[in-house]
Amino acid sequence: MHPKAPDRRRFLRDTAVLGLAPLTTASTLAAPSTATGAGVRRYARLGRTNLSVSDISFGASRLRAGEEDLVAHALDRGINYFDTAEGYTRGDSETVLGNALRGRRDKVVLVSKHITGANEGAGEMMAALEATLTRLRTDYVDIYMSHAINSVARLENAEWHAFIDRARQQGKLRFSGVSGHAGNLAECLEYALAQDMVDVILAAYNFGQDPKFYEGFTRSFDMVATQPRLPAILSRARAQDVGVVAMKTLMGARLNDMRPFETGGATYAQAAFRWVLANPDVNALIISMTSRARIDEYLGASGATALAAGDLPLLERYAALNGHTYCRQACDACDGACPHGVPIADVLRTRMYATDYQDVAFARAEYAMLGDGAAACLGCSGAPCRGACPHGIDIARFCAPTHRMLS
DSSP states (O other): OOOOHHHHEEEEHHHHHHOOOOOOHHTTOOOOOOOTOOOOOOEOOOGGOOOEEEEEEETTTTTOOOOOOHHHHHTTOOOOOOOOOOOGGGGHHHHOOOOOOHGGGGEEEEEEEEEOOOOHHHHHHHHHHHHHHHHHHOOOOEEEEEOOOOHHHHHHHHHHHHHHHHHHHHEEEEEEEEEEEEHHHHHHHHHHHHHHHSSEEEEEEGGGOOOOTTTTGGGGOOOOOOTTTTTHHHHHHHHHTTTEEEETTTTTTTTHHHHGGTTTTTTTTHHHHHHHHHHHTTTTTEEEOSHHHHHHHGGTTOOOOOOOTTHHHHHHHHHHHHHHHHHHHTTTTTTOOOOOOHHHHHHHHHHHHHHTTTOOOHHHHHHHHTTTEEEEEGGOTTTTTTOOOTTTOOOOHHHHHHHHHOO
């Protein structure tokens, strides 16, 4: 049912193992042409916020200085939801959005995020928000999130609640939320919903994390979903009228691997987006938008509420090609496997940014935040982490090359 990976795929995988991002090879395959008039076809109500947001929206994690034109292009195509965070591209993301949205602030929904600590005080959180507002050239954000949650202890911090109440009273934010794609995601989201402490959740969600996607072909494909609890969590969010925005929807975004299999103008990215948007528990998705052509391609799936003909074969082929190299967000089953404390999942995430997203600069910036990263892997046999990944990723095969590539 699932054809073997072509020789080209084996070559790409081998170059990645050696620490060489396959930039030149991947760039030779262009995306199928998209209509120049492509735009947003559906706006969704974002839960209890009652905000109306574009179903496919602008993720600004890789937005760099001088790219105001990308924001303008997205606005022209009808995108009205812009997601950023204080640490994205070292603050440039917020600054660029602030520049590009001058005079149009009232036309958009603006979201930013802060990594809160379990013992962080409300004053520190307020200072972070005020710095964000300065970079964004605005006096408020529509949604402010506790970013990259991976511990319930961070959500239990009473200072976060005091900060949110005070900032809301001062008109510096309208709604609160949480975002996450790392370990303990399910536990964190369940806690946030049980405490009714958020208006919006931003969570990693793609076809590779839902058990139902694998029904029908798991016998010939030895990969299982890593987030069996996530669909029920999203359903609970909808029942509580909490807005749901999905991220990491492309399962690694190796778009050019799929170009030879795309027909009729439809693309793998569009199929992946349609899969997410077909779930009534999801209001919208964000995706990193890095070029005008990508924006137009992505918006080709706007308005979808069901899969199109040919989508499932594309998704299944992608999963088969990438199943043994893709580190699933929020899995973290390898946590603690390394006696030297190498943050395996984070190392593999930065590798994905370099080899899949083809953004080595972004990958290096993220890798630098890991301290020693995978330095310990350089002199290790690989025995301690062997078999630590339930999805068959050969951890030792990737960590040392990632360190060489990004350090």
